[in-house]
Amino acid sequence: MSLLIKHKLTVLAVVAAACVVLIAIVVGAGESNKKPATAAPAPVDVEIVQVLQQDVHIYGEWIGTLDGMVNADIKAQVQGYVLNKTYQEGSYVRKGDLLFEIDPRPFQAALEQAGGQLSQTKGQVQQAMALLSEARARLTQAEANQGKTQLDVDRYTPLARQGVIPQQDLDNAVQANLATKAQVNAAKAAVETAEAAVAAARATAQSAEAGVRNAELNLGFTKVVSPVDGIAGIAQAQVGNLVNPSSGSLTTVSTLDPIKVYFTVTEQEYLNYVRQNPGEADRRVAEKLIALELVLADGTTYPQKGKFFVADRSVDQKTGAIRLAALFPNPGNKLRPGQYGRVRAITAERHGSLLVPQRAVTELQGVYQVAVVGNDNKVDIRRIKVGERVDSMWIVTDGLKLGDSVIAEGLQKVRPGSEVRARPFLGSAVTERP
Secondary structure (H helix, E strand, O other), X not given: OHHHHHHHHHHHHHHHHHXXXXXXXXXXXXXXXXXXXXXXXXXXXXXXXXXXXXEEEEEEEEEEEEEEEEEEEEEOOOOEEEEEEOOOOOOEEOOOOEEEEEXXXXXXXXXXXXXXXXXXXXXHHHHHHHHHHHHHHHHHHHHHHHHHHHHHHHHHHHHHHHOOOOHHHHHHHHHHHHHHHHHHHHHHHHHHHHHHHHHHHHHHXXXXXXXXXXXXXXXXXXXXXXXXXXXXXXXXXXXXXXXXXXXXXXXXXXXXXEEEEEEEEEHHHHHHHHHHOOOHHHHHHHHHHOOEEEEEOOOOEOOOOEEEEEEEEEXXXXXXEEEEEEEEOOHHHOOOOOOEEEEEEEEEEEEEEEEEEHHHOEEEOOEEEEXXXXXXXXXXXXXXXXXXXXXXXXXXXXXXOOOOEEEEEOHHHOOOOOEEEEEEOXXXXXXXXX
């Protein structure tokens, strides 16, 4: 009996030991499955800017093309060979300066020939005038003779009726009077013929004079001069070239001070301008007050301000835009035709606008957001509404208030609720054009 009890006690001791080992294994496994506690993430370094509030100007901007105020295409007016090119290409020339010289010899010969024909016709006019003088003298003599015979008829008629003189004497007087009348008519016809000859000779002389003037004009055209003050372009004809009126331009001279800038505005922009200035007098005053700026191809702003010059008569039906032109002073002729630039002008003013840098704003499918850093250095992603852009700034119309701090650098590293270590933004932000 005692052996049985001992055996049971031994079994119970073994089971108890096994349980202890199992418990130890389970407890150890549980302890091994516990993860170590993670440390809090370090704050992210960002750069912030304060929301500004100020009055700003809103600018309209349009692509502009520069052109000369006057672009004179220099063409040959006569046919001939170019003997000389007397200007320096790209230089400033004055009105009347000689640019090209065409061989003048054929035109000099034509002028001399026209002069000879004019002298000949003048001689014909003098001869016709002499014949006219003779005809008029004969007419005067015939009229005097007819007057004498008429007196004889008038004197003999009553005497013949009274029988004082024979009827034969009266008949002879009447016949003589008829003969002198015929001579007068013949003399008048001769005068008319002489006058017609004089008129024809004078017409021929006038034609000859026109021929001389035309020859002189053609001779003058052999010296090709500049019609305006301006910059002369590269020559399209060289010495020895045969040129004529249909052979194209020899060169172009452009008046560059002031220089003209063409640009186009939309029909809506034009209508807004007309609504703001409904009267013709209002528009004229506004045009004088508008100061246009020109941004050149390298991004620099041209120092001289421009003025509105003219608007085209119609809107282009294909583009829905109207072409305008402005004039900019161009001392020293620095600007040249064919250059491109951007014309801009103040179109509106916004008072008390809230401004943030464009780099602080993200846009996705028309939704604009900024990351605002609160007093607890925590990030709040906030949706905003924006207005116009002013250089590198956005006008914010809703979602921010004056004094809010928005992230301008490091925006891609933050999430909503992130803790940040903020410092002032080191970049430059132009808030308004000078």
